[in-house]
Structures are given as structure tokens and as C-alpha cells.
Amino acid sequence: MSEGVEWALHSCVNLAWSGPDRAVSAARLAAWHDLPAAYLNKQLQALARAGILTSSPGPRGGFRLARPLAAVSLMDVVAAVEGPEEAFRCAEIRRRGPGADGPTAEGAAADCAIAHAMSRAELAWRKALAAQNLDEIRQQAERQAPEAPQRLRAWLAAQ
Amino acid sequence: MSEGVEWALHSCVNLAWSGPDRAVSAARLAAWHDLPAAYLNKQLQALARAGILTSSPGPRGGFRLARPLAAVSLMDVVAAVEGPEEAFRCAEIRRRGPGADGPTAEGAAADCAIAHAMSRAELAWRKALAAQNLDEIRQQAERQAPEAPQRLRAWLAAQ
DNA sequence: GCCGGTCTACTCGGATACCGGATGTCCGAGTTGTGTAGG
């Protein structure tokens, strides 16, 4: 699992705390958690391409949420950063070597019992991710650290 | 997801088809699907360390199942090959930089809302993997290719 | 014929290279606000 997923999730919550009125640059978000700014920028670009954030260039520019946190699921962020393809990709080794049980047919991957079983488990994972949205994450974080939003806004204003 | 997981799963089913009376070497299992023998051997070693297979050296040696397929879950194989640690490991970036909301405490990872949410999804994945055992996989594969076990045994005998 | 010893072939097991992708860094295109000169 890519490190960027964790950064992206924290950044989204931080953007929500910052408020929708002004954009926050990748450099600010990175400094808040002492991350490499240019690399975080790369991840935020992926979120922008996925339609989760909007970006604006120039001074006073930066990133802001494209839609409310409640409309962004964990799955959206993971798919944006990690890519949409499945983690377990069946290489169809059945079809190679002496053990090949027939000519290589199109769409045969669905017939592989192993690929099917792994796919089922991965579907459960994706479903669990899709069932949780970032607003729930934000609420839980605020319950554990109620002063966090205010502290972030104050720090951003002081920059 | 490591490629070796797929190889390990196929190899376990093939070992079941081969029968419990004789061991099968990594070279034979690899040739059956045209895989690199030495690397497959590495994965089988991991399965042996995990107690899923037993290994015996020398001529007539090789690997065999340590217990019935019904007693081996997909989770067991994945954990043996990929390692037991979670795919998403929280780096606790909250605790670094100006955004740190307090001194770094032991066991604070459980408090991170993001880590908790990701952990929940990964738990669903692990549960789905643990719910399926390799004997079910074997039965499904036999339904789709009933001649597969006999073909494998014949090929092994001819070697 | 039977037994003991040796020898070979085959196996796993771990140590050793190689490579692609994640990680990290850098510079250019574009925009916004500002300062300034002119009317």
C-alpha cells in the first residue's frame, strides 16, 4: 500500500478544517506534517484528476475540496492514488506449460477458481472502503482532538 | 500483491491432486505451469515455514501437504507468502511537524481515525480470505475441468 | 546370494544479482497581486 494514501487522506481532512473559502498550497499542507512538498503535490494532483480536489495556480492558489467530505469515500481516495486496477491480478499461469487445460481463450480469467476467490475478498475490501466517507473520519478525529481544526486555521493564518 | 501468492495457491491444489503418498519437487511443480523453478522454490519454502507444507530433501524428496486442503484457508497462504504485517501501515504523520497534536505516545496508532478506518477495511479483506479454504477452490476447479487431476498425475508419473 | 561401503544424483535451503515501480527532486508554464509611470 502506497504511503501517499495516508498523506492524501490527512490532507483532505485538513482541507476541510481549513474551510472552503480559500485554497491551501501543497507546500503548506506538507509543512503541517513535515512531508516532502513536491511529492505530496504529486499525490494531490492525482486527487485533482479524480475530481476530489480542485486546483488553482498562481499566488493565493492551491487546492480545495471539489465536494463535501461526506461525498468522498475512502475508496475514492485509494483509487485516485493507487490506481483503479485490482491488487491481485491473475496471471493465468494455468494456461502456460504442460498444465494448460486448453487453448488460451478470451475472458478465461473469470473461470479461474483462485482468481474468483481472491476477487471476492478484494471486493469485500473495496466495499468496506466505499462504506466509509471522509466526513465520518473528520468527526471521529474531532472527537479525539477538538482543538485540531482551530489550531490548523491559526497556523495557516500565521503563515 | 505478490505474484508468488498465485503460484503458491495453484501449487497447493496441484499437490492435493498429486496425492499424499509421494512428494513433488519444486522443479516438477514449476514445469507444470512453466514457472521459474528456483523462485517457486522460495515461495514453497515460505509455505513450509508456515506449516502448510512439509519438505523432504534428497531423491524422491520434495513438498507435500502438511494437512488436508480443507484445513488451509486463503488467508493462511497469503500470510505465509506476503508476510503477516498489514498492507496499510500508519506512519503516524500526525505526530510530525507543526500539526503534531501532542507528544508521541506508545500505542497512539489506535487513536488515528484514518488508521482505524483503513484497518477496518483490511479486516474485512482478511475475514473474506479466511472464510474460504483451499478445498472449496479445488472442488470448483474440478467442476470446471474434471480431467485436470488425472492429467496431472499422469504427467508426474511420466517424468 | 547377501552385506557393507562408497558414490552419484537429486532435493531443499539460503546467499547473491537484477529490475521495475514507488519515492523524492527539480524546473518550466501560467496566474495573480503589486508597484509605477503616465494622463
Add this chain to the structure above:
DNA sequence: CCTACACAACTCGGACATCCGGTATCCGAGTAGACCGGC
């Protein structure tokens, strides 16, 4: 004083290095069977 223009600073966006883990390979330790010589 107001306006238009040039400038400078700051931002994203993508192109360019670097590092690490999965991938692939090789060689050594050990064992089981086979072969041979002796009894």
C-alpha cells in the same frame, strides 16, 4: 487621483533522478537410492 502596464512572486504540472522490495538465479549442505566389491 485614476488607469494601464510591466514586473515579480507564487502556484501547479509534469519531466527527471534515486532507492528499495519483489523477481530471478546460483551454489552449498544433506539425503536417499544405486552400484560395486568382498564375504
